[in-house]
Amino acid sequence: MTGFQSEFNTMMKRWDHEPEALTSLRSSSMERFNELGLPTKSWEEWQYADFSKIEPAGYRMTTAKDLPSIPEGTLEKIGDAHRIVILNGHYQATMTDLPKEIKIQTLMDVFQSEPSALQNGSVSEANPFRALNTAFMNSGLSVEIPEGIILTKPIHLLFHTADIDEAVMNHPRLLIQLGANAEAVFIEHYTGGTSTPYFQNCVTDVSLSDNSKMDHIRIQEEGVSASHIASTHYSIGANGSATGTHFVSGSALYRQNISVSLNGQGAEANVNGLCLSDQNQHLDHFVTIDHKKPHCKSGQLFKNILSDTSSGAFNGRIMVRPDSQKTDAQQTNKNLLLSDSALMNSNPQLEIYADDVKCAHGSTSGQLDQEAVFYLQSRGIKEEKAKLILINGFAGEAIQNVKNEAAHTYLDNRLNEWLENRDTNT
Numbered sequence: 085m086t087g088f089q090s091e092f093n094t095m096m097k098r099w100d101h102e103p104e105a106l107t108s109l110r111s112s113s114m115e116r117f118n119e120l121g122l123p124t125k126s127w128e129e130w131q132y133a134d135f136s137k138i139e140p141a142g143y144r145m146t147t148a149k150d151l152p153s154i155p156e157g158t159l160e161k162i163g164d165a166h167r168i169v170i171l172n173g174h175y176q177a178t179m180t181d182l183p184k185e186i187k188i189q190t191l192m193d194v195f196q197s198e199p200s201a202l203q204n205g206s207v208s209e210a211n212p213f214r215a216l217n218t219a220f221m222n223s224g225l226s227v228e229i230p231e232g233i234i235l236t237k238p239i240h241l242l243f244h245t246a247d248i249d250e251a252v253m254n255h256p257r258l259l260i261q262l263g264a265n266a267e268a269v270f271i272e273h274y275t276g277g278t279s280t281p282y283f284q285n286c287v288t289d290v291s292l293s294d295n296s297k298m299d300h301i302r303i304q305e306e307g308v309s310a311s312h313i314a315s316t317h318y319s320i321g322a323n324g325s326a327t328g329t330h331f332v333s334g335s336a337l338y339r340q341n342i343s344v345s346l347n348g349q350g351a352e353a354n355v356n357g358l359c360l361s362d363q364n365q366h367l368d369h370f371v372t373i374d375h376k377k378p379h380c381k382s383g384q385l386f387k388n389i390l391s392d393t394s395s396g397a398f399n400g401r402i403m404v405r406p407d408s409q410k411t412d413a414q415q416t417n418k419n420l421l422l423s424d425s426a427l428m429n430s431n432p433q434l435e436i437y438a439d440d441v442k443c444a445h446g447s448t449s450g451q452l453d454q455e456a457v458f459y460l461q462s463r464g465i466k467e468e469k470a471k472l473i474l475i476n477g478f479a480g481e482a483i484q485n486v487k488n489e490a491a492h493t494y495l496d497n498r499l500n501e502w503l504e505n506r507d508t509n510t
Contacts, residue, residue: 087139089118092219095145106195109202113209113218120212132397132429133339133368138311143253143283145222146173152247160275163490165240172245173223173254182239187228191257194226202257211341213313217255217287224257224287227270231263231293238269238301238488245284245307246277253283260288262296264321269299269488276307276334284335286314292324294348299327301491305498306334308363314340318355322348322377329486330357331495332367333502339368346373346380357386358482358495360502361394361426368397375404375411384415387482389475390426391506397429402443404436411438415445420452420478422506472503 092114096107122139123130150172159169159179168188169179175190182188195202202218209215223243229235243256260270272288284306292298306312312335318326332338344353359367373382388396398417419428432445452474461470479499486492 087142088216089114091144095220102192103195105199109199110219113215116209117212117215117219120210120215122212129370129399130339132395133337133366135337137337138283141251141281141283143251143281145220146248146252146254148174150248150252154244154246159242159244160273162240162271162273162494163238163488165238165271165490166235168225168227168239168241170223170241170243170256172248172252173256175223175225183235185230185233186239187226187230189226189228191221191224191226194259211315213285214287214315217257217285217315220253220255220285221257221287223254224259226259226261228261229263229266229268232265233263234267235269238271238491240271240273243274243284244277245275245282245310248278248280248282251281251283253285255285256287258286258288260290260298262292262298264293265295266293267297269491270301271488271491272300272302273305274303274312274334275305276310278307279309281309281311282307284310284312284314286312288314288316290316290318290326292318292320292326294321295323296321297325299487300329301486301488301495302328302330303495304330304332304334304338308334308336310335311337313338316340316342318344318353320344320346320348320351320353323350324348325352326354327485328353328355329483330355330369331483331498332357333360333498336364337366340370342369342371344373344382346375346377346382349377349379351377352381354383354485356384356482356485358479358499359386359388359396360479360499361388361396362391362506363394364392365394366396367394370399372401372403373413375402375408375413378408379410380408381412382414385482386417387479388419388428389422389479390419390428391422393423393425395427395429398447399431399433400445401433401435402445404438404441404443406437408438409440411441411443413441413443417447418478419447419449420475421449422451422475475503476500
């Protein structure tokens, strides 16, 4: 851990103006990370990903000199949305456009007003990357939608990395809070325009109060040399509803832990994912949904399309606590391999401690159905086109819960662009 510790020491000297309590939080989190270390193959929940190249890469934190000069018009836009822009770890207030009802704060503002919001049990944290994020957190925001506010336009949070000439890292922390009866659509978007290695270690914590509703669309399109590690947590109150769609096509190494806590009766969560991998990419999801109260409902649908020598992993866990009766929980993982060299690992799990529940899970992995291809060919469709139709139909189910038209169109276009560049001759 000498590389991270050395950079931490350098950073702390540069940030010597921070409050003592924040300095203490960072130090205890760094100690926790050093105690845990990077995950290895012997860690059951992390066994399919290789993190050994992260430490030797010698990433340094981005500074003001790394802020690129990028014309605003060249950055990705998704429909008519309120925008929040962070470039190379630097929040761009002049590129941010939010309605006056929304409360936005920097991490420093959050710590000074509510320190516990950033702590998240860092000393006892079992996920080393969350501990590392708390130690280094350098970019990110708190976005609060007050009680009863219903946003008619999405909020598009764009994290863009470009024009770097050495290996850098950022540790963004995003806090999203919806008050009671509030409704909003958030598009959390990561893009990269560089072949230089970089490391994104992201934490997103979503808190939904009673009767609030949120659509969360997370898009990861990092550069081909990036490592993207993420932790996303949804905390949902009574009769609250969260729909999360996680679209992934970028970075050489990707791992995301998604956790959902259904904390109030009648809470509902639907978490879907679509991963598109090629070459030597490894894309990895670990999803846990915790049913803590009765009459809650959850659904998971994760799909992977793998080509070349890429690999993927899906670990899904549904936990139903005692007395969480009338639970309805469904979990599905389906994987399509376009190459004999592609590898997928799937491990769906149910952990049920209540007796009046409806729970199911399933997993399938395979190649294209040649009979279906032949059927389409018999209707006059060329073989390559027939395969693309089948693959597109397979993938489309994973993004069908995206109700925002512009976001759905954006993902559909990205899917089609990816497919056009693939060899579907399995």
